[in-house]
Amino acid sequence: MENYDLQKLDPIIENYRGKAGSLIPVLHKVQTEIGYLPIEAQKYVADSLQLPYSKVFGVATFYTQFSLEPKGEYVIHVCDGTACHVRGSTDILKELREQLELTEEKITTDDLQFTLETVSCLGACGLAPVMTINDKVYGGMTPEKIKNVLAELDGSDQ
Amino acid sequence: MKITINNQEYQAKSGQTVLEVARENEIKIPTLCYSEHLSITGACRLCIVEIENGQLVPACATPVSEGMKIETDSEEVYEARKTVIDLLLSDHPLTCMTCEANGDCKLQDLAYEYGLEESSYGIKEAPRFEIQQENPFIVFDPDKCIICGKCVRADQELQCSMAIDFSERGFKTKVAAAFDEGLGGDESSCVFCGLCVENCPTGALKYKPAIRKGRDYDLRKERTTCPYCGVGCQLELQIKDNEVVKVASIYDKDSPNPAGEACVKGRFAYDYINHPDRLRKPLIKKDGEFVEVSWEEALNYTAERLQEIKEKDGPQALAGLSSAKCTNEENYLMQKFMRAVIGTNSVDHCARLCHASTVAGLARAFGSGAMTNSIAETADSDLFFIIGSNPTENHPVIGSMMKRALAKGTKLIVADPREIELSSWADVNIHQQPGSDVALVNAMINVIINEGLHDKEFIKERTINFDLIASTIEDYTPETAEKISGVPAEEIRKAARLYAKADRAAIYFAMGITQHKTGTDNVLALANLAMVTGNVGKKGAGVNPLRGQNNVQGACDLGALPNVYPGYQKVEDPAMQEKFAEAWGIEPDTENGLTVVEIFNEAGKDIKGIYIMGENPVLSDPDQNHIKQALEDLEFLVVQDIFMTETAEYADVVLPAASFAEKSGTFTNTERRIQLVNPAVESPGEAKPDWQIISMLASKMGYAMDYAHPAEIMAEIASLTPIYGGVYHGRLREKTLQWPCPDRRHAGTKFLHEGEFARGKGKFHPVTYLPPAEKVDADYDYIMMTGRMLYHFHTGTMTRRSAAINAQEADAYVEINCKDAKRLGIKENDRVKVTSRRGEVETYARVGDRVQPGQMFMPFHYAESPANRLTNPVLDEKAKIPELKVTAVKLEKIS
Numbered sequence A: 001m002e003n004y005d006l007q008k009l010d011p012i013i014e015n016y017r018g019k020a021g022s023l024i025p026v027l028h029k030v031q032t033e034i035g036y037l038p039i040e041a042q043k044y045v046a047d048s049l050q051l052p053y054s055k056v057f058g059v060a061t062f063y064t065q066f067s068l069e070p071k072g073e074y075v076i077h078v079c080d081g082t083a084c085h086v087r088g089s090t091d092i093l094k095e096l097r098e099q100l101e102l103t104e105e106k107i108t109t110d111d112l113q114f115t116l117e118t119v120s121c122l123g124a125c126g127l128a129p130v131m132t133i134n135d136k137v138y139g140g141m142t143p144e145k146i147k148n149v150l151a152e153l154d155g156s157d158q
Numbered sequence B: 001m002k003i004t005i006n007n008q009e010y011q012a013k014s015g016q017t018v019l020e021v022a023r024e025n026e027i028k029i030p031t032l033c034y035s036e037h038l039s040i041t042g043a044c045r046l047c048i049v050e051i052e053n054g055q056l057v058p059a060c061a062t063p064v065s066e067g068m069k070i071e072t073d074s075e076e077v078y079e080a081r082k083t084v085i086d087l088l089l090s091d092h093p094l095t096c097m098t099c100e101a102n103g104d105c106k107l108q109d110l111a112y113e114y115g116l117e118e119s120s121y122g123i124k125e126a127p128r129f130e131i132q133q134e135n136p137f138i139v140f141d142p143d144k145c146i147i148c149g150k151c152v153r154a155d156q157e158l159q160c161s162m163a164i165d166f167s168e169r170g171f172k173t174k175v176a177a178a179f180d181e182g183l184g185g186d187e188s189s190c191v192f193c194g195l196c197v198e199n200c201p202t203g204a205l206k207y208k209p210a211i212r213k214g215r216d217y218d219l220r221k222e223r224t225t226c227p228y229c230g231v232g233c234q235l236e237l238q239i240k241d242n243e244v245v246k247v248a249s250i251y252d253k254d255s256p257n258p259a260g261e262a263c264v265k266g267r268f269a270y271d272y273i274n275h276p277d278r279l280r281k282p283l284i285k286k287d288g289e290f291v292e293v294s295w296e297e298a299l300n301y302t303a304e305r306l307q308e309i310k311e312k313d314g315p316q317a318l319a320g321l322s323s324a325k326c327t328n329e330e331n332y333l334m335q336k337f338m339r340a341v342i343g344t345n346s347v348d349h350c351a352r353l354c355h356a357s358t359v360a361g362l363a364r365a366f367g368s369g370a371m372t373n374s375i376a377e378t379a380d381s382d383l384f385f386i387i388g389s390n391p392t393e394n395h396p397v398i399g400s401m402m403k404r405a406l407a408k409g410t411k412l413i414v415a416d417p418r419e420i421e422l423s424s425w426a427d428v429n430i431h432q433q434p435g436s437d438v439a440l441v442n443a444m445i446n447v448i449i450n451e452g453l454h455d456k457e458f459i460k461e462r463t464i465n466f467d468l469i470a471s472t473i474e475d476y477t478p479e480t481a482e483k484i485s486g487v488p489a490e491e492i493r494k495a496a497r498l499y500a501k502a503d504r505a506a507i508y509f510a511m512g513i514t515q516h517k518t519g520t521d522n523v524l525a526l527a528n529l530a531m532v533t534g535n536v537g538k539k540g541a542g543v544n545p546l547r548g549q550n551n552v553q554g555a556c557d558l559g560a561l562p563n564v565y566p567g568y569q570k571v572e573d574p575a576m577q578e579k580f581a582e583a584w585g586i587e588p589d590t591e592n593g594l595t596v597v598e599i600f601n602e603a604g605k606d607i608k609g610i611y612i613m614g615e616n617p618v619l620s621d622p623d624q625n626h627i628k629q630a631l632e633d634l635e636f637l638v639v640q641d642i643f644m645t646e647t648a649e650y651a652d653v654v655l656p657a658a659s660f661a662e663k664s665g666t667f668t669n670t671e672r673r674i675q676l677v678n679p680a681v682e683s684p685g686e687a688k689p690d691w692q693i694i695s696m697l698a699s700k701m702g703y704a705m706d707y708a709h710p711a712e713i714m715a716e717i718a719s720l721t722p723i724y725g726g727v728y729h730g731r732l733r734e735k736t737l738q739w740p741c742p743d744r745r746h747a748g749t750k751f752l753h754e755g756e757f758a759r760g761k762g763k764f765h766p767v768t769y770l771p772p773a774e775k776v777d778a779d780y781d782y783i784m785m786t787g788r789m790l791y792h793f794h795t796g797t798m799t800r801r802s803a804a805i806n807a808q809e810a811d812a813y814v815e816i817n818c819k820d821a822k823r824l825g826i827k828e829n830d831r832v833k834v835t836s837r838r839g840e841v842e843t844y845a846r847v848g849d850r851v852q853p854g855q856m857f858m859p860f861h862y863a864e865s866p867a868n869r870l871t872n873p874v875l876d877e878k879a880k881i882p883e884l885k886v887t888a889v890k891l892e893k894i895s
Ligand code: SF4
Pocket: B138, B154, B155, B159, B161, B162, B163, B164, B183, B189, B190, B191, B192, B193, B194, B195, B196, B197
C-alpha cells in the first residue's frame, strides 16, 4: 500500500459517480484492486463519492468480506456456526492460532502468508467442523490434521 | 378515525403512529430509540404493544388503522419489555454508583421499574471497549452504549455533520467517528455541538468538562438565551452551588433551536462566568495604577468627571459606546443615559462594524433594516443564495438547518472569496474577488432581465424605480463582471438562472457583504436582486442578514445608534424629538451624533470623554494603533465590563458588570425574536448588572432612574417603541415574540413586507461598482480578509477564557493558499509576519486551499495577534462601516 497510487482507483470510482448505493460495489472493486481497504483508500473513495468518512468506515467495517488490514495469501475461514461449534471448532481455531502465532486481534501473519478468521455457518454442516482456505473446503477437521494442511500449503508454495 | 387503547376509545388521525396517539392521551409507553425530532428506526423494541391476535409490535413504528385495538400493559407486553431490558443489562456495566448519568438514565429507570437488579443472562464482567476521550469536550464509553442509534441520527439528520456512524457488526457493533479515531480524531468532522450527548439515553456519551461536577439531581436548572451569536439558541444552564457546570438543551418549538440544537460555543464556552479574572470591585486609576474602591466612590467620581466635561465643553464632548452583548433593557438605558442625562446623540456600538450597511441599505430599499424572514423558514426555501456569510462556522445552528434543507433538495448558490464548508454543497460555487460583489450581483440582475426571468407583476405592483436600475444594469454584462470579479461569465449566468427560477429563493449574507467601503451598495444590490424576482414578502424567501452578536439586533432596535431613537425613530425628525423630550423630560439634541469610528477620530479633539459598556474597541475596531492613541488622548474614559479588557486598561474608571448568567433581561436574535435572559448564578464580588450601574450613575447625575427590575424598563420601551409595543416580560414567559409586535394582542411577525413593504413600495437603488480602497502593489501584494471561526467569539474575552475551547483552538493563525505558501517557503504552523500599511502582526500559518492564491484570511479574536492592527478604517459613506474585509498586506516567514 505504501507506494500505491490512489489515482489508479479513479476509473473504478468514475463508473459509479453520482449513482445511489454505489459505495459497496466501489469498496469491493477497491478491495480486489489493492487487496484490502486501507484508511487512505477509504478516504479517497469517500472524497470522490462525496460521502462522510464515518459512513465509509461504517460500511467497510460492517461487511465481513471487507478487510482494513492487508490479508495473507491464504485466507482461512474457520466456521463457528452452531454445528461446527458443538463438534469442536474452538479447538481447531486454537490449534491454528498456535501454529501460526496469531491471536484474536492479530489475524494475519507478519509474512503475509496466512489470515485467520472465523465465520458463521458455511452451509456445510454435514462436514462439521469445517474450514475453508481460499474457498477450498476442508471438512471433518481435527486439530491433528491442521499441521499437515498447513505444511502442504507451505510446501506447494515453494 | 377511532382506535381502542386499553379498552378505551380514542380519536386518531391517519398517518399517526400508535405511540403518538398514546402520548397525546397521556398513556405511558416506554421508549429508548425514539425521538420526535429524529427518524424512526424501531430498533430497541422497548415500546412493544399488543395488537389483534396477540401480535407484538413496536408502537413508535406502527401506524394506526381504523378500529385498531391496542394493549399497552398486558402480561405479554410486560414480559417482552422485561426481556429487552434484561438483554440490554446483560451487556451493560452495573456501575451506576459512579456513572455521570445516574438519576438521568433511561436504562436505569427501566431496570428500576421492572425490578431487574441484574440480568438473568449474566453480568458483564469486564469492559469490552476502551473509553474514548481524546478531545476536550465529549467522553464516549461504548460499554454503556445500548446501540439505540439516537446519537447517530441526531448527528446525521439534525446537526448534519456526518461525524459518527455505526461500525462493525453484531456483538462488536459500536458507534464510531471516522476510522474509529474518536470525535477529536484528525479526520473527524465532529464540531462538538453536543446534540448526540443530549440524545443519548444512557451514560455512554457525556460532557467532559462536567465530569464529577454533579449529577442530575444535584443540579439547578435555568432556561436562558445563548450569549454568543445572533441565532439566539435557547439553552438550559445547569448549576451546582453558584457555578454553571453544564449546558443542556431546551426543546421549544417556538424557539430558534426547536430540536435542542446548539454549537460548541453555546454548549461549552460557559466557564468564563466563573473565571477568576472576573472584575469584582470598581477600580479607579490613581497615579497610573488601578485601585479598588467602593461603588459609592466610583460612581461619585465618574458622575463628577462627566458633569465637569459636560459643563466645560458641552454635552457633545461626550460619547457613549453601548453593547451588542448587553440586554435590550441595558441598551435602551445606555442610549437614554447619553441622550437624556448627558444630552448628546453620540451613542453607537459595534453594529457599526458589522451590519450598519445592512441597516442603511435595507431601510432604504424596504423600510426596515432587519432580516426579512425567519430561521425556521430555511425548511421552506427552494434555494439559498449565500454570499459573504459562512453559516456553519458563524451561525452554526442555521448552518445545520440549511444542510437539512439541502439534503431534501433545496438548491444552493455560494459566493465567497473563500472555500467555505457549504461551498462543497453548492450547485453553483463562486469565488469572487474580495470587494467585487456589486459587479457580480448586478450581472446576475442583468442576466435575469435580459432573459426575461424577472417578476414583472411584482415589480409593477410592489416597487418603484425599476427603470433606474434597468438602465444601470445594462453595463454589467456577465463578461464585464468576469473581468472585475474573476468569476467566469458562464457561472454568473448559471447562478442568475438558478436563483430566478426558484419559487422561494432566500438570500443570506453577513460581513462579507457589509464590511466594505461599498457595504451599503452591496446590500442595495442584493435588495434589487430580490425585488427583481419578487422574492420579498413571502415565506422561505427574502433578504436575510445574519447578525453576528447575540443582541446586535436588539442594540440597534433600542436606539444605540447616533441617528435614531428606539425603534428606528429618527432623531432629526421634530415629531420624534418632541415625543422623547416629553417622555424623558429633556431638551433633545436635534442632530445626528457621531459613529464609532468618528468618535475615535475625534478623541482628544471634540470628544473629551467616552463611556464604554461591554465593548472592546482595541481588538474589534480597525487600525488598532489609532484606537489606542485615541483612548490615550481622552480626558476621561469609563469602561464597564466583566473582565479587564485590552480597552479597559486605558480607562480612568472600570466598573464591574454582571454577565448574562447573572441578570434578567431580553436579547433579540437575528430573526427579530425577543427572548428572555434569566439569572442563574450570583455575580462575583460586587459586580452589578449594567442596567443597575447606568441607573445609579444617572441618579448620581441628578436624573432619576428608579427601575426595580428590567421588566419595568421593557414596559417603558414598549410605550415608546412601536415595533416593541406589545412586548412585555410577562408575555415572553409564555412565548417568544418576533417584532414588529405593535400591541399586546399582536402575535408577532414571522416574515416582513407581506403584501406591502414597511416603506410602502419597495425602492430600487441603482448601484455601480467601485473598487476597494486598498489595492495590492509591489510591497503589499496580498489581500487579507478578516473574520470569525467556529470556536471563538468576537474579541475572545469570553471564549478564550474557556478551558475546553482553548484546549481545542488556542492559537491565532492566518490562512494562506498552498501555492503562495510553496512560493514563500512557508509550511503549516510556521511563524509568519503579516504587515499592512498600518502595522504588523505575528501569527501561525495555516496552509491549504480555503483561500485563493493572493488572498489571506485572519480571524480577529486574538489579542496577541490582533488582525485589526492591520485593517483599514476607510468608511462606507452611507453607513460609516469600515472596510474590514479588504486589506493589502505582505507576508513573510519568520525564521
Ligand atoms: S457533537 Fe455534534 S457534530 Fe459531534 S458527533 Fe455529536 S452530534 Fe455530531
